[in-house]
Amino acid sequence: MKRIWKNLSLRTKITGLVSSLTVSGVFILTIISIQLEKQYFQQDLESQADLLLETTSLSLRDPLYNLQVDELWDLARALSDNPDLIFFIAYDSEGKILVDSRNAEPAFSQIVDPLGNTLIGLQSHQIYREWREDQYISGRSVVLGNQTIGAIAASLSTSPLKEKISDMTIESIFLALATGLAGALLGFWLANQITIPLSELAHGADQMSKGNMSIRVNSGSNDEIGQLARVFNLMVASIQEREKALRDLAVGLEKTVDERTAALREKTATLEQMAITDPLTKILNxxxxxxxxxxxxxxxxxxxxxxxxxxxxxxxxxxxxxxxxxxxxxxxxxxxxxxxxxxxxxxxxxxxxxxxxxxxxxxxxxxxxxxxxxxxxxxxxxxxxxxxxxxxxxxxxxxxxxxxxxxxxxxxxxxxxxxxxxxxxxxxxxxxxxxxxxxxxx
CATH class of the missing domain: 3.30.70.270 (Reverse transcriptase/Diguanylate cyclase domain)
Structure with missing residues (x-):
């Protein structure tokens, strides 16, 4: 992976990073939104259930106390019109089911229901809450005076939350694709703003290494890269001036060396000739x-x-x-x-x-x-x-x-x-x- 990353161009890296950060940001925001939505939904659902139990407990005190099953059944049937209600159950003082909205008709149970038994044991101000995968169950005891005369429980569906989360997930996917594309375009633009000047600098450095001191790079921008380009141009110009001065000096030195070498050769030849020649007749000695x-x-x-x-x-x-x-x-x-x-x-x-x-x-x-x-x-x-x-x-x-x-x-x-x-x-x-x-x- 590291080797692949090293072989990628800077433009590809920047484009990929910006696009990835954009998509990641969208997904993070989506997750946060889903969590907030779930929290708000739970709070709202709990409030609905609390209100439902509060109003229902007041209405059911007399029917529960007098065990008026028909009236309890009518109330359960009325509550069933709520599309989010999964069930409504009324318990007697022993925790046995009197009415269950899921049944077609009232059915007395001779067995103590575990949930009912739990609710009967609650204080009047206590509320039972249970979150399951697809529903929220809430219940409380019904007290008349100091006597617990029964209990009620209601279950509300969490399907709206799931649908909401599903919709948000789909929306986030499309949003991520859109923002990913926008991020890629933005990253490509940003990469070009960086890599094109850097490529010019690299080309200029390559030309300079090959001896082309007339090369200059575009330094029109006022950012750090533009400043770097201007410094590069000044450096090349300075090197060019120094090279010219060195060339002029070398030419001068070469000319001086040639002149002195020629003079030395002439003197050497003269001395050599003098060493082997008779000074008067100019023939060999x-x-x-x-x-x-x-x-x-x-x-x-x-x-x-x-x-x-x-x-x-x-x-x-x-x-x-x-x-x-x-x-x-x-x-x-x-x-x-x-x-x-x-x-x-x-x-x-x-x-x-x-x-x-x-x-x-x-x-x-x-x-x-x-x-x-x-x-x-x-x-x-x-x-x-x-x-x-x-x-x-x-x-x-x-x-x-x-x-x-x-x-x-x-x-x-x-x-x-x-x-x-x-x-x-x-x-x-x-x-x-x-x-x-x-x-x-x-």
Whole structure:
């Protein structure tokens, strides 16, 4: 039952409660009315019986005292005309029946009637009352002087009360149906007054939970629900304003973060580039060259592919610096770097080795190809004099070449050392020349 009640809608609950209360009220009022009607009827019936006995006792004193049965019978017959009278009985002084209106003619009883015996024993002011299902019996003794000369009893029907109660019950049923219907309509109306605004509030709350902050509910009424709706609208508006402020703040923060992140990335990239780049020539520095060279020689070893190292040194560079100044010397190194970069492959690794020395790693390159490349670079530099104060300044380079092939088990350090030995031979041989390291030179 509790589960069924929980599953009912609020509209159904309110409608049912109002209708039930209305019908219950009608039935309660009907029960009260029936009880009052029964009480009034009993009082009225007792009054009628008391009046009947009072008037009859006065009329029957002489007939009872003289045992004038015919006169008693006539009186009993006259009382029988009362439709509500069930019976009228006259008793003698011993409690025996003299006249019973239910009989067709007087009949003397030789047996003491229990009711008559009870009535004979009553005082003159006492009245016997007995309520049965379908009748009310009342009786009293008849006293003449100080002597009880007999008794009388009358029974009145309670059928009018039953009919009245039956009519009232039928009326109450129809009234309950009518009021139940009216109560249901009233309950439905009241339920709508409550549930429709609550449904709007529930819908608004659902929309708000889904992020729709433009939702508003009807707040036209001045009752508590209308006040709740107005508070809800104010709450949603406040949340909407705060969300807008938070979004604006988030956009601003995101923009600031993006700007700072971009700046940080730029600075990081600059620092990373500075960490691996020679500041003058803008090519790789020595440290980063060896980092890359270790990977290349490991790959060459793994794949059993050739690799070459070329060390390059600018001839007489100290003399150029001393004669023409360091700024011109720096510019010559920059120009030298550009000439070499323009004439090597994208896969080659070119770096400043130190001072006026440069180093070139050429993957997938054997001794013959490396030597030819070195010679080509030497000739390009030799045939590209530099201008200074309107004068041509010749520049030459010396080169040392060392190679690794699939038969070698050489580290990058050893390979560079061999290239350095070859470079030394080029310088010792008069400079502006290329020397290929050979095993017999080690």
């Amino acid at each position: 020595r440290r980063h060259f060896f980092t890359l060279a270790e990977k290349e020689i490991a790959k060459a070893t793994r794949n059993r592919r050739p690799l070459a190292i070329i060390l390059i040194d600018a001839d007489y560079f100290k003399q150029i610096n001393d004669t023409h100044g360091h700024p011109f010397g720096d510019q010559m190194l920059i120009n030298l770097t550009s000439m070499i970069q323009l004439n090597i492959r994208a896969m080659d690794i070119f770096a400043r080795y130190g001072g006026e020395e440069f180093i070139l790693l050429m993957p997938e390159t054997g001794a013959e190809s490396a030597f030819l490349t070195a010679e080509r670079l030497r000739k390009i530099v030799t045939n590209s004099p530099q201008l200074h104060d309107g004068k041509k300044i010749n520049l030459s380079i010396s080169l040392g070449v060392a190679c690794w092939d699939e038969t070698s088990e050489t580290s990058i350090t050893t390979l560079v050392a061999r290239a350095d030995q070859a470079l030394y031979e080029s310088k010792r041989g008069g400079r502006n020349t290329t020397t290929l390291w050979e095993p017999h030179e080690s």
